[in-house]
Amino acid sequence: MTRKILVLPGDGIGPEITAQASRVLAACQARGLDIEVEEALVGGAAYDAEGSPLPESTLARARAANAVLLGAVGGPKWDTLEDISKRPEKGLLGLRKELGLFGNLRPALLYPQLAEASSLKPELVAGLDIMIVRELTGGIYFGQPRGIEERDGQRVGYNTYVYSEAEIERIGRVAFEMASKRNKKLCSVDKANVLEVTMLWREVMERLAPEYPDVELSHMYVDNAAMQLVRAPKQFDVVVTGNMFGDILSDAAAMLTGSIGMLPSASLNASGQGMYEPCHGSAPDIAGQNVANPLATILSVAMMLRYSLGEAALAERIEAAVGQVLDDGLRTADIAAEGQRTVSTAEMGDAVLAAF
Amino acid sequence: MTRKILVLPGDGIGPEITAQASRVLAACQARGLDIEVEEALVGGAAYDAEGSPLPESTLARARAANAVLLGAVGGPKWDTLEDISKRPEKGLLGLRKELGLFGNLRPALLYPQLAEASSLKPELVAGLDIMIVRELTGGIYFGQPRGIEERDGQRVGYNTYVYSEAEIERIGRVAFEMASKRNKKLCSVDKANVLEVTMLWREVMERLAPEYPDVELSHMYVDNAAMQLVRAPKQFDVVVTGNMFGDILSDAAAMLTGSIGMLPSASLNASGQGMYEPCHGSAPDIAGQNVANPLATILSVAMMLRYSLGEAALAERIEAAVGQVLDDGLRTADIAAEGQRTVSTAEMGDAVLAAF
Ligand SMILES: CC(C)[C@H](C(=O)O)[C@@H](O)C(=O)O
Ligand SMILES: CC(C)[C@H](C(=O)O)[C@@H](O)C(=O)O
Numbered sequence: 001m002t003r004k005i006l007v008l009p010g011d012g013i014g015p016e017i018t019a020q021a022s023r024v025l026a027a028c029q030a031r032g033l034d035i036e037v038e039e040a041l042v043g044g045a046a047y048d049a050e051g052s053p054l055p056e057s058t059l060a061r062a063r064a065a066n067a068v069l070l071g072a073v074g075g076p077k078w079d080t081l082e083d084i085s086k087r088p089e090k091g092l093l094g095l096r097k098e099l100g101l102f103g104n105l106r107p108a109l110l111y112p113q114l115a116e117a118s119s120l121k122p123e124l125v126a127g128l129d130i131m132i133v134r135e136l137t138g139g140i141y142f143g144q145p146r147g148i149e150e151r152d153g154q155r156v157g158y159n160t161y162v163y164s165e166a167e168i169e170r171i172g173r174v175a176f177e178m179a180s181k182r183n184k185k186l187c188s189v190d191k192a193n194v195l196e197v198t199m200l201w202r203e204v205m206e207r208l209a210p211e212y213p214d215v216e217l218s219h220m221y222v223d224n225a226a227m228q229l230v231r232a233p234k235q236f237d238v239v240v241t242g243n244m245f246g247d248i249l250s251d252a253a254a255m256l257t258g259s260i261g262m263l264p265s266a267s268l269n270a271s272g273q274g275m276y277e278p279c280h281g282s283a284p285d286i287a288g289q290n291v292a293n294p295l296a297t298i299l300s301v302a303m304m305l306r307y308s309l310g311e312a313a314l315a316e317r318i319e320a321a322v323g324q325v326l327d328d329g330l331r332t333a334d335i336a337a338e339g340q341r342t343v344s345t346a347e348m349g350d351a352v353l354a355a356f
Numbered sequence: 357m358t359r360k361i362l363v364l365p366g367d368g369i370g371p372e373i374t375a376q377a378s379r380v381l382a383a384c385q386a387r388g389l390d391i392e393v394e395e396a397l398v399g400g401a402a403y404d405a406e407g408s409p410l411p412e413s414t415l416a417r418a419r420a421a422n423a424v425l426l427g428a429v430g431g432p433k434w435d436t437l438e439d440i441s442k443r444p445e446k447g448l449l450g451l452r453k454e455l456g457l458f459g460n461l462r463p464a465l466l467y468p469q470l471a472e473a474s475s476l477k478p479e480l481v482a483g484l485d486i487m488i489v490r491e492l493t494g495g496i497y498f499g500q501p502r503g504i505e506e507r508d509g510q511r512v513g514y515n516t517y518v519y520s521e522a523e524i525e526r527i528g529r530v531a532f533e534m535a536s537k538r539n540k541k542l543c544s545v546d547k548a549n550v551l552e553v554t555m556l557w558r559e560v561m562e563r564l565a566p567e568y569p570d571v572e573l574s575h576m577y578v579d580n581a582a583m584q585l586v587r588a589p590k591q592f593d594v595v596v597t598g599n600m601f602g603d604i605l606s607d608a609a610a611m612l613t614g615s616i617g618m619l620p621s622a623s624l625n626a627s628g629q630g631m632y633e634p635c636h637g638s639a640p641d642i643a644g645q646n647v648a649n650p651l652a653t654i655l656s657v658a659m660m661l662r663y664s665l666g667e668a669a670l671a672e673r674i675e676a677a678v679g680q681v682l683d684d685g686l687r688t689a690d691i692a693a694e695g696q697r698t699v700s701t702a703e704m705g706d707a708v709l710a711a712f
Contacts, residue, residue: 074549084555087549089549089550093550119476119477119480119586119587119588120475120476120477120586121475121476121477124475140517140551141550143514146551146552146553147552148552148553148555148556151520154520154521154522155520155521155556156518156519156520156521156556157518157519157551157552157553157554157555157556157557158499158516158517158518158519158552158553159516159517159518159551159552159553160514160515160516160517161496161514161515161516161517162512162513162514162515163512163513163514164507164510164511164512165510165511165512166510191600191603193430193443193445194445194449194497195496195502195513195515196502196503196504196513196514196515197504197513197514197515198513199440199504199513200504200511200512200513201513222603222604223603223604223606223607224607226582226604226605226607226608226611227607227608227610227611227616229608230475230476230586230608230611230612231475231611232475244547245604247547247578247579248578248579248582248601248604249582250579251579251580251582251583252582252583252585252586252608254583255582255583255586255587256586260583
């Protein structure tokens with residue numbers, strides 16, 4: 001059965017990096033992978049063309065796809081849009097919500113070839129391999145009520161941080177399963193000493209634990225987790241947390257590797273449909289210059305093959321090809337050491353294809 | 357006029373470290389500082405003795421004091437208390453709220469003598485000096501409604517992240533004033549691309565900016581701030597943010613210095629009354645062993661002299677004495693390099709007094 005892939009280039013460097021990833025998808029097709037690839041608009045590009053960051057037609061095609069590959073959204077051009085609902089980010093948040101992509105997998109993996117790029121001392125990050133499992137369709141990102149309103153003669157802004165037991169349980173299961181396939185350590189991050197919603201979070205995680213006897217569950221307050229990531233990141237295997245804490249901690253963890261340009265991510269729903277995107281943003285400052293690093297997007301294709309298409313062997317081949325080009329010393333500007341020769345976005349794509 | 361100081365030793369290592377700080381207070385008295393020092397119970401110690409983590413008598417004495425010196429609260433002994441309102445943390449949160457201590461100053465300062473202790477590469481943290489200004493009596497910590505309740509047959513946990521313009525404005529002013537006394541750079545951290553409450557936050561910060569023309573205001577999303585702290589912390593001078601983000605970022609920033617045992621903090625209200633405490637916690641694992649580092653608490657006394665008692669000269673003398681003992685190579689276990697000789701809590705206190 002032909003699987004459908006929707007590519008959403010988005011804004012900034014999005015089109016350049018997804019172009020290279022699409023070449024990798026085509027190479028997979030050439031090796032017999034039965035897929036159909038199409039493209040659509042999202043984010044600022046979609047707003048400019050059709051007046052909405054998530055046009056109906058894009059959403060419909062995303063729903064119909066087995067997997068979505070997203071470049072990046074956003075840029076200064078749209079930051080001043082008065083109507084918040086039209087901002088590029090709303091296209092991304094809308095996709096997550098509408099497709100029910102509650103399970104966000106954000107690996108923080110240090111490539112030994114790039115160990116020097118980390119701002120941490122080498123011995124603290126050598127071999128770093130953390131998987132952050134972030135809940136992506138609930139919590140304070142989507143909680144109601146929310147808004148800005150007048151109360152007693154002054155304006156007040158408010159948002160609601162809310163989780164139901166069912167929401168916590170389903171992300172908990174994703175995390176426990178991930179941990180049981182990895183090093184069997186799961187750290188759940190909350191602020192249960194202050195926030196009721198995270199007391200419930202902790203309780204549900206505890207309740208799930210006996211079902212995964214091979215996994216060792218621990219709990220950490222979010223402030224301590226932020227410290228421990230800086231102090232001794234290798235203590236973590238899988239981390240599970242809510243939408244907001246996950247946003248913060250996954251970016252901190254990614255930055256520990258020193259090469260956020262290398263990190264893919266997956267966002268999955270209950271039926272295995274997924275959206276795959278690089279952890280980095282749209283980098284408007286270097287857009288259109290053919291210098292952006294396409295590897296995180298190419299590695300997102302590998303995650304797609306593994307998690308949505310059941311093609312683990314092909315995924316491994318892509319990952320091996322990326323390892324090969326790094327071994328060969330190819331570097332885009334973001335991952336080059338001082339004085340090291342750099343290659344362009346397209347040259348990096350060429351090299352991965354040649355090694356594939 | 358005699359100023360009143362209330363010392364609240366609290367739990368874990370609290371009594372040991374405040375004992376050394378009290379000796380420094382006594383030395384200030386001996387040099388003519390007109391203060392009256394008394395002690396009271398808070399946290400788990402207060403719960404054990406009187407059934408409440410913040411007894412009425414403690415609160416009354418705190419209200420009557422010009423400044424409060426707090427050791428630390430909490431420990432595993434009380435973590436399983438069913439009645440959340442009795443937990444040690446509630447004593448701390450209650451003091452903040454009841455005294456209106458909305459302005460939390462958390463410096464992240466790297467002591468050159470301890471530069472090696474940082475997990476970051478030395479060149480990235482040499483000379484690091486960030487001041488995090490955290491709003492402490494509002495936001496999601498205290499927002500209503502909150503709780504855990506049954507909805508549609510399942511339990512749901514919820515909290516409310518809320519700020520009024522007035523609350524944002526008063527912490528904004530503290531931060532702008534701090535920046536104008538320092539390097540004139542203020543970075544306000546929010547998540548204005550997702551949370552309405554922080555859109556209002558950003559708007560109010562913008563509105564204040566023209567009143568402080570010497571200060572350069574910038575804005576950063578919290579996820580990016582967590583990354584930038586790891587990547588290039590020296591880009592920051594003063595950071596202002598809400599209660600929850602401030603909790604997370606100030607701990608990450610403190611950990612960048614590698615010696616959280618050295619960092620004091622101040623929590624101020626509108627009338628200059630303040631509570632002063634070390635950034636580190638109650639460290640129950642080493643309590644009662646005379647090995648804890650008393651310097652953060654001693655430096656909290658210096659902050660107290662500066663911010664609540666208007667005694668900047670004395671504050672500087674304490675800070676100089678601490679610098680001296682570090683120069684002399686004195687180290688408690690937490691800040692000792694491998695193989696370095698360590699001193700006890702009391703010996704460290706002796707040394708500071710001798711250098712004072
Ligand atoms: C762009 C923004 C809305 C988004 C988020 O906060 O989730 C981004 O930071 C991310 O982590 O994917
Ligand atoms: C103990 C806890 C309630 C407290 C907080 O979250 O504010 C602590 O982490 C702090 O930062 O002072």
